[in-house]
Amino acid sequence: MRMLLDITIPHEPFNSLARQGVAGKKLGDILDAIKPETVYFTEQDGKRGAIVVVDLADPSKIPGVSEPWFITFNADVKCRIAMTPDDLKKAGLDALGKKWA
Numbered sequence: 001m002r003m004l005l006d007i008t009i010p011h012e013p014f015n016s017l018a019r020q021g022v023a024g025k026k027l028g029d030i031l032d033a034i035k036p037e038t039v040y041f042t043e044q045d046g047k048r049g050a051i052v053v054v055d056l057a058d059p060s061k062i063p064g065v066s067e068p069w070f071i072t073f074n075a076d077v078k079c080r081i082a083m084t085p086d087d088l089k090k091a092g093l094d095a096l097g098k099k100w101a
Helices: 011-019 023-034 059-073 085-090 093-100
Strands: 002-009 038-044 047-055 076-081
Touching: 002 038, 002 059, 011 023, 011 047, 011 059, 023 059, 059 076
Parallel strands: none
Antiparallel strands: 002 047, 002 076, 038 047
């Protein structure tokens, strides 16, 4: 199951960790642990943020990719299921449309 993690990192504790020279290492440790398919760092409502794509075997893996952000940076993490065009083709939208029309 491919998931999009929409992460917002508050200024603290990140600023303090950056001043200590450890913020980058902590980010690297998280990314090494969760092994994302891709990561984009961006701004989120005036705060630091990231969009992270992970592929999870099952929902029980969600805490393993979310908790490092919560615990390390007091971040907000939104988890969204993401589908590729091939995934959407397998969904059977035409049959669902006929059934529920």
